[in-house]
Amino acid sequence: MSEQLHTSEVVIIGGGITGGTLAVALADAGVAVLVVERAQPKPFLSLGRDCRVSTLCLGVVQALEKLGAWPAEQAASVRAMQIWEGEAAGGMEMHAAELDAPALGAVIENRHLVAALRARAEALGARWLLDAPEALECGLDAARLRLASGACVQAQLVVGADGARSWLRRQLDVAWLGRSYRQGGITATVRLAEPHRGIAYQRFFPTGPLALLPLAGEEERLASIVWSASDGLAERLMRMDDAAFSQALAEALGPIAGGLVEVGARAAFPLARAVAAHWVRPRAALIGDAAHLVHPLAGLGANLGIRDALALADELSRAQALGEDLGAMEVLARYRDRRVADIGLALAGLEGLHQFFSLRWPGVSALRALGLSLFHNLVPVKVLAMRYAAGLATDLPLIWR
Numbered sequence: 001m002s003e004q005l006h007t008s009e010v011v012i013i014g015g016g017i018t019g020g021t022l023a024v025a026l027a028d029a030g031v032a033v034l035v036v037e038r039a040q041p042k043p044f045l046s047l048g049r050d051c052r053v054s055t056l057c058l059g060v061v062q063a064l065e066k067l068g069a070w071p072a073e074q075a076a077s078v079r080a081m082q083i084w085e086g087e088a089a090g091g092m093e094m095h096a097a098e099l100d101a102p103a104l105g106a107v108i109e110n111r112h113l114v115a116a117l118r119a120r121a122e123a124l125g126a127r128w129l130l131d132a133p134e135a136l137e138c139g140l141d142a143a144r145l146r147l148a149s150g151a152c153v154q155a156q157l158v159v160g161a162d163g164a165r166s167w168l169r170r171q172l173d174v175a176w177l178g179r180s181y182r183q184g185g186i187t188a189t190v191r192l193a194e195p196h197r198g199i200a201y202q203r204f205f206p207t208g209p210l211a212l213l214p215l216a217g218e219e220e221r222l223a224s225i226v227w228s229a230s231d232g233l234a235e236r237l238m239r240m241d242d243a244a245f246s247q248a249l250a251e252a253l254g255p256i257a258g259g260l261v262e263v264g265a266r267a268a269f270p271l272a273r274a275v276a277a278h279w280v281r282p283r284a285a286l287i288g289d290a291a292h293l294v295h296p297l298a299g300l301g302a303n304l305g306i307r308d309a310l311a312l313a314d315e316l317s318r319a320q321a322l323g324e325d326l327g328a329m330e331v332l333a334r335y336r337d338r339r340v341a342d343i344g345l346a347l348a349g350l351e352g353l354h355q356f357f358s359l360r361w362p363g364v365s366a367l368r369a370l371g372l373s374l375f376h377n378l379v380p381v382k383v384l385a386m387r388y389a390a391g392l393a394t395d396l397p398l399i400w401r
């Protein structure tokens with residue numbers, strides 16, 4: 001029996017948030033696309049909600065809305081953010097009204113976003129294979145993948161959207177430069193005593209930040225936590241029984257966000273930072289966590305991956321209109337050059353923030369609190385930073401803005 005051959009202009013390995021976005025944007029622009037997804041890991045549920053959520057900035061939400069891939073009814077709008085120094089009483093607030101915007105962004109459970117992206121991509125004509133690649137050959141005319149099922153895929157370009165442990169990155173022999181933060185990110189859903197009113201909270205401790213993110217539904221009483229803590233503390237927090245963990249969490253949250261009624265099951269993720277030495281190779285490109293991995297402290301990882309996907313789709317659809325080879329280095333280099341500044345700024349900025357908030361020198365905590373309060377009152381600087389944080393100051397392709 002002859003093996004099955006699928007042909008496409010672009011094949012994407014990985015149908016998560018970034019691969020799904022690329023599939024939608026390419027299909028929307030009329031580029032033939034096929035996704036190879038080895039099967040999404042089952043979501044870990046906490047109080048019935050996916051304990052993996054993403055805070056997406058306004059610019060990214062608007063782009064997904066334009067693409068018809070935003071599950072608005074399952075998302076919670078972030079109308080304000082409060083950032084607190086953990087050990088001293090000082091902090092800052094940001095309100096959507098300061099940007100004349102309806103919201104700073106939104107929080108969505110990853111399972112809902114991934115499902116919405118796949119449904120939209122398939123409605124636009126993208127094909128989705130439940131399979132995994134086993135071998136890659138990048139030739140002069142095309143890239144060829146052999147899949148576990150025995151089927152083969154041939155395309156002008158293969159894109160790795162297959163996460164931090166990217167199979168494609170390893171096949172291309174691209175170095176992964178980074179380090180572990182020696183921190184675990186603990187996530188869980190919590191039920192609040194008071195409605196969250198669309199406010200996202202972040203409290204910084206020298207052991208790592210604690211975020212409380214509003215979730216949709218249940219009269220605004222559910223929120224998701226991301227508690228980044230140095231390894232020893234994270235292990236202790238994970239070993240605690242529910243009552244002890246709830247108490248530790250309530251103490252760490254302090255006066256912010258009213259009180260907690262219930263804390264759901266916890267999951268922990270190791271935290272690291274890394275960047276691939278090359279994002280493009282002849283006939284291959286990396287996007288999202290396959291290309292760069294950041295600390296979740298600013299909720300940027302998925303935002304960066306979605307912006308990669310939109311920039312790559314924009315370059316590929318232009319190249320197609322000009323009759324260029326989609327796997328040619330001239331085309332792929334345009335994607336890489338477009339993404340350098342955004343990714344570089346995020347990697348450097350997050351590393352700076354992580355170092356700054358990890359300092360334990362005497363008095364530094366009060367200085368940090370003072371710094372946050374000063375920043376809060378320096379309105380023009382704050383508004384500029386908010387425009388960046390809301391994704392309104394970054395290069396999103398004009399057609400999806």
Ligand SMILES: Cc1cc2nc3c(=O)[nH]c(=O)nc-3n(C[C@H](O)[C@H](O)[C@H](O)COP(=O)(O)OP(=O)(O)OC[C@H]3O[C@@H](n4cnc5c(N)ncnc54)[C@H](O)[C@@H]3O)c2cc1C
Pocket residue numbers: 013014015016017018019036037038039040041053054055056131132133161162163164166167185186187226269287288289290296298299300301302303304305
């Ligand atoms: C605790 C925590 C909280 C976070 N919070 C936020 C936040 O608030 N905001 C934000 O923007 N980011 C956040 N992030 C980061 C964000 O979750 C990631 O950046 C984002 O999920 C990366 O998406 P991706 O599609 O690139 O990779 P992944 O989510 O890893 O998806 C990869 C996909 O590829 C598939 N795959 C893998 N290998 C193969 C293979 N060999 N063959 C076929 N398929 C394959 C997988 O099944 C998966 O579907 C957080 C991260 C953590 C750890």
